[in-house]
Amino acid sequence: MSLHYLFPALNEDQRMILDSVEVFCAGELIGRAESIDHAAEIAPEVLEQIAELGLLAICIPEEQGGAGFDQASYHAALIEMARASATCALHVVLQCSGFLEPIARGGCAETSVFEAAATGTAMAALAAFEGEGGFDAAAISATLTERDGKLVLDGVKENVVGPADASEFLVFAREGAGISAVVVPADAAGLVLGAPLDRLGMRGVAARSLRFDGLELPMSRRVGLAGEAAGLLEETATRLMIALASIGVGIMQAARDCGARYATERQQFRRPIADFEAMRERLATAEIGQAAVLNLVFSAARGLDEGADVAQLARIAKTLAGEFAMKAADDVLQVYGGYGYSQEYPAERLYRDARYVALALGGDAATRCAIAARILPE
Amino acid sequence: MLFQLDDALLALQQEAREFARTEVAPQAARRDREKEFPADLMTQVGARGWLGCLVPRSWGGSDIGNIGQAVVLEEIAAACASTHVTMSVHNSLMSTPLKKYASAELQQEFLPKVVTGEWLGAYLLTEPGAGSDAAAQKTTAVRDGDDWLINGEKMWITTGDMARVGIVFARTDLDPAARDAKAVSAFVVDMQSPGISFGKREPKLGLRGSTTVAISLKDLRVPGKNLLGELHRGFNIAMDLLNGGRIGIAIQGIGIGRAALELALDTVGGLKRNGKDLARSQSVQFRLADMATRVDAARLLAYRAAELRDHDLPHIKEASMAKLFATRMANEVCREVVELLGESGYGAASAAERLMRDCRICELYEGTTEIQKLVIAKQLFADRAAEEKA
Ligand SMILES: Cc1cc2nc3c(=O)[nH]c(=O)nc-3n(C[C@H](O)[C@H](O)[C@H](O)COP(=O)(O)OP(=O)(O)OC[C@H]3O[C@@H](n4cnc5c(N)ncnc54)[C@H](O)[C@@H]3O)c2cc1C
Numbered sequence: 001m002s003l004h005y006l007f008p009a010l011n012e013d014q015r016m017i018l019d020s021v022e023v024f025c026a027g028e029l030i031g032r033a034e035s036i037d038h039a040a041e042i043a044p045e046v047l048e049q050i051a052e053l054g055l056l057a058i059c060i061p062e063e064q065g066g067a068g069f070d071q072a073s074y075h076a077a078l079i080e081m082a083r084a085s086a087t088c089a090l091h092v093v094l095q096c097s098g099f100l101e102p103i104a105r106g107g108c109a110e111t112s113v114f115e116a117a118a119t120g121t122a123m124a125a126l127a128a129f130e131g132e133g134g135f136d137a138a139a140i141s142a143t144l145t146e147r148d149g150k151l152v153l154d155g156v157k158e159n160v161v162g163p164a165d166a167s168e169f170l171v172f173a174r175e176g177a178g179i180s181a182v183v184v185p186a187d188a189a190g191l192v193l194g195a196p197l198d199r200l201g202m203r204g205v206a207a208r209s210l211r212f213d214g215l216e217l218p219m220s221r222r223v224g225l226a227g228e229a230a231g232l233l234e235e236t237a238t239r240l241m242i243a244l245a246s247i248g249v250g251i252m253q254a255a256r257d258c259g260a261r262y263a264t265e266r267q268q269f270r271r272p273i274a275d276f277e278a279m280r281e282r283l284a285t286a287e288i289g290q291a292a293v294l295n296l297v298f299s300a301a302r303g304l305d306e307g308a309d310v311a312q313l314a315r316i317a318k319t320l321a322g323e324f325a326m327k328a329a330d331d332v333l334q335v336y337g338g339y340g341y342s343q344e345y346p347a348e349r350l351y352r353d354a355r356y357v358a359l360a361l362g363g364d365a366a367t368r369c370a371i372a373a374r375i376l377p378e
Numbered sequence: 379m380l381f382q383l384d385d386a387l388l389a390l391q392q393e394a395r396e397f398a399r400t401e402v403a404p405q406a407a408r409r410d411r412e413k414e415f416p417a418d419l420m421t422q423v424g425a426r427g428w429l430g431c432l433v434p435r436s437w438g439g440s441d442i443g444n445i446g447q448a449v450v451l452e453e454i455a456a457a458c459a460s461t462h463v464t465m466s467v468h469n470s471l472m473s474t475p476l477k478k479y480a481s482a483e484l485q486q487e488f489l490p491k492v493v494t495g496e497w498l499g500a501y502l503l504t505e506p507g508a509g510s511d512a513a514a515q516k517t518t519a520v521r522d523g524d525d526w527l528i529n530g531e532k533m534w535i536t537t538g539d540m541a542r543v544g545i546v547f548a549r550t551d552l553d554p555a556a557r558d559a560k561a562v563s564a565f566v567v568d569m570q571s572p573g574i575s576f577g578k579r580e581p582k583l584g585l586r587g588s589t590t591v592a593i594s595l596k597d598l599r600v601p602g603k604n605l606l607g608e609l610h611r612g613f614n615i616a617m618d619l620l621n622g623g624r625i626g627i628a629i630q631g632i633g634i635g636r637a638a639l640e641l642a643l644d645t646v647g648g649l650k651r652n653g654k655d656l657a658r659s660q661s662v663q664f665r666l667a668d669m670a671t672r673v674d675a676a677r678l679l680a681y682r683a684a685e686l687r688d689h690d691l692p693h694i695k696e697a698s699m700a701k702l703f704a705t706r707m708a709n710e711v712c713r714e715v716v717e718l719l720g721e722s723g724y725g726a727a728s729a730a731e732r733l734m735r736d737c738r739i740c741e742l743y744e745g746t747t748e749i750q751k752l753v754i755a756k757q758l759f760a761d762r763a764a765e766e767k768a
Contacts, residue, residue, distance in 0.1 A: 139650070159721035200716065200724050200731035207721055268511045278748045326713060337509055338534050338742050343581040351583070351738065359717045359724060365661035366651060 014073050020053060021077045030084035037349050040203040041164065042091060050088065051120025055081075056095045057104075064104040065114055071301035075246045079294070082250020083257075086353040087204030089250055093243040094162050094205060098126035099170050102236045106181060106224030113168055113183050113221075125162025126240075127184075127210050128172040128233055129362070130155075136362075137230045142173040142212065144180045146226070151182055151219060153190075153212040161360075164196040164206040170223065171212075178227025182217055190215030201352030238311045240361055241318035242300045248321030248357040249293050252328045255350050256286035259332035262345075266337075273335070282331035289324030293317055315371050322358025329354035381678065387449055390442060394453035397426070403457035409587035410732050413579070415540055416461040416587055423454075423465060424495025430473040437485075438493040439473065444622065444684035448629045452677075455633025456640075459736035460587030462633060464498070466626040467536045471619050472499025475545060476566070479607040479615055484566055488543055500541035500569065502532040502593060503616055509533075510749050512547075513558035513613050517595060519548035519565065526550075526565065526605070528573075528598040534743070538591040539576040544569045546595070551610050564612035566604045573598035584735030621697045622687060623744045628680040628700040631708030631740040632673060638708075638715040638733045639669045645719055645728075656718075665718060669711045676704035695757035702750040705740035712737045 029046065036042050050056070059074035060066020074096070082089035095117060103114050116122035130139050142155025153173060160169065167186045172179055184191060190213045196206030224232050260283055263274035273279050296317035303310035333340035333347040340347040358364050383391060402419060409416065423429055426440065431447035433439025442450065447469060455462035476489050491497040508514040517530025528548050538544075544567045551561035567574075577592030607615050643666065646656040656662050679700040686693035712734040716723040723730040741747045 159725075161721065198726035200726070200734065207725055267507070268509060269514075270511075276748070278751070322717075330709070330713075333738065334741060334747065337746055338504070341583050341585075341739055341742055343583065348583040348738075352735070355713060355716055355734070356724060359720050362651065363720050364717055365659070365665070369661065
């Protein structure tokens with residue numbers, strides 16, 4: 001079992017859920033990855049199965065309505081899923097780390113919102129960041145105001161990534177001098193939804209813009225306290241980064257596995273191309289990258305469970321994952337030669353999906369500068 | 379040695395740039411989306427002589443040399459990689475060999491229509507089992523009276539199902555002891571002949587306006603006069619053509635990389651990240667500076683190889699170096715630009731993602747990156763041995 005060696009202390013429940021995730025991903029999902037990518041849609045029956053496995057709220061404490069597993073179990077499941085289909089793993093991440101976790105942590109009086117998303121009966125998306133997806137709270141200009149016992153939302157969010165038919169959005173906005181969060185239903189009056197846009201990769205989720213024109217919400221749709229959600233936003237970003245790093249690990253493992261298989265089967269110059277040192281070096285990238293990032297992910301996951309500040313570790317894991325996943329996918333595509341360019345082989349999809357890891361959540365340069373900020377004297 | 383285009387080449391560049399801007403670029407996104415072959419454009423570039431860049435004007439070519447060809451094709455590649463490869467394959471692997479290796483009779487029969495683009499060309503070297511090891515041909519050509527009968531399977535043939543003329547490589551020395559590289563011949567083939575059938579168009583990461591097909595040759599009858607060059611010396615022709623073709627693919631990378639850089643320059647001005655204008659970020663400025671430097675360095679390598687080829691001087695290593703460096707840097711640049719533009723760069727509404735998809739082919743065809751390194755390394759040791767001898 002590929003996952004278990006990481007969890008010597010796995011209990012019976014954890015073992016069971018990870019086994020069923022593995023069976024689903026390796027047995028079923030992997031065969032559907034290509035059609036999910038081509039159709040730019042995760043088929044409803046796949047979404048149902050993901051929900052039935054209990055993955056959407058897997059790491060949320062039981063008292064908050066989740067399955068109560070630790071972060072390591074969540075990330076092990078994500079890696080396994082990303083290995084089969086990176087975009088499905090991203091879907092889970094957007095539901096869990098991007099929506100359910102922050103709502104569970106911040107608290108929301110309208111409990112039906114959480115329940116619907118946790119069971120997969122409603123799809124959700126996070127509309128936090130503005131500009132090009134950077135996640136500096138200072139860059140948020142959408143505003144929330146309390147008026148006549150209602151919350152009023154104004155502003156624009158670009159590149160909101162999530163299911164094309166998301167019915168709830170977790171929106172972060174400026175309220176007075178602070179940041180607040182609210183959950184906005186997709187059918188709210190005053191919400192203008194942009195069309196979901198096609199993308200290079202990760203095609204099971206879409207990007208779209210949201211515009212709020214004096215959108216009114218009941219007070220019960222507030223998440224956390226008025227003006228005090230900046231910490232929640234930062235915490236959410238941290239968790240999303242670790243999750244993206246996990247997706248990077250899954251992509252690298254998938255690249256490693258298919259690349260190694262292909263290099264063994266394909267012959268040129270009367271020998272398997274795996275005999276050529278240049279091919280071995282290319283295959284090694286994926287193995288090095290997945291091992292390095294995997295360990296960072298599990299350190300970060302353990303830290304989260306222990307309540308440590310893992311923001312810096314999350315940035316480092318995400319940066320390394322972004323760089324290595326792209327390099328690994330590139331190297332493995334090259335191993336496939338001309339066949340790497342064909343959509344009938346998996347390498348080109350990994351190449352497209354891998355590009356997302358580095359650019360998500362504000363991009364490489366911004367993350368590196370944030371890493372540096374933490375090591376510079378105050 | 380002044381590293382600058384002369385007035386004639388500058389004028390040519392201006393003409394190509396204007397043509398690419400008005401005729402080629404506006405269609406590129408649609409061509410990619412609809413997988414639409416640039417048939418209409420081929421007629422237009424044919425009329426300008428750009429399908430016979432090395433062919434004398436008396437034949438209808440433009441005779442602009444390898445540098446002129448590089449100058450024109452960079453502009454096309456920057457606008458649309460699919461249009462570029464259709465032209466590049468036609469020039470380097472059809473017009474040029476007809477001019478360079480074909481008998482007067484074959485030239486008379488094919489060149490006039492090839493140069494105008496009325497008859498498009500294809501190059502049938504690769505087979506399912508003969509990719510990087512291109513000499514390992516399984517396709518055979520056997521004498522039958524005055525004719526040849528050709529049987530075999532070809533893979534990945536650019537423009538294959540849209541071409542009227544093909545250069546087919548096949549084993550003619552069937553002695554198993556014969557060295558692969560000395561057992562192959564090249565033939566000029568009418569692609570509408572009986573015995574040729576096409577597989578489906580390969581679905582690809584990019585380059586979707588160019589068609590790529592498998593071709594099966596079954597008892598394909600080719601007249602004896604259609605042998606190109608000498609018997610059993612076809613592999614030398616294949617390699618010589620690829621030396622020219624590699625400069626063409628280097629130029630493809632340079633054009634695509636330049637387009638990505640220009641897109642980034644056009645776009646960052648309007649983008650903000652974390653409340654800051656991207657164009658004013660040093661991270662962004664330095665990345666752009668690096669990209670521009672690499673694009674220029676690649677172009678200098680490619681021009682050097684082109685000029686050596688124009689003067690019939692040795693250029694095998696130089697052509698491989700140009701392709702190796704240009705195609706690798708171009709892919710890096712495209713990936714960086716998508717990353718730099720963030721979620722918008724990743725979206726299909728931006729050209730960045732198409733450039734990244736199109737560009738990836740450059741490190742694969744006309745010799746993979748590994749094959750270029752093999753060629754260069756071999757030449758390095760040969761040069762060293764020659765020096766020691768001297
Ligand atoms: C879109 C497209 C268009 C094409 N158009 C044409 C065309 O018009 N005409 C034509 O004839 N062909 C064409 N090709 C074929 C192309 O030239 C081949 O795909 C290419 O030569 C590589 O061969 P292969 O795909 O069989 O890869 P392989 O040769 O199987 O290579 C697989 C991997 O092994 C590596 N490798 C192989 N040998 C060695 C070695 N000795 N040392 C180290 N590494 C090695 C390669 O670099 C590569 O990374 C096209 C291909 C594509 C994808």
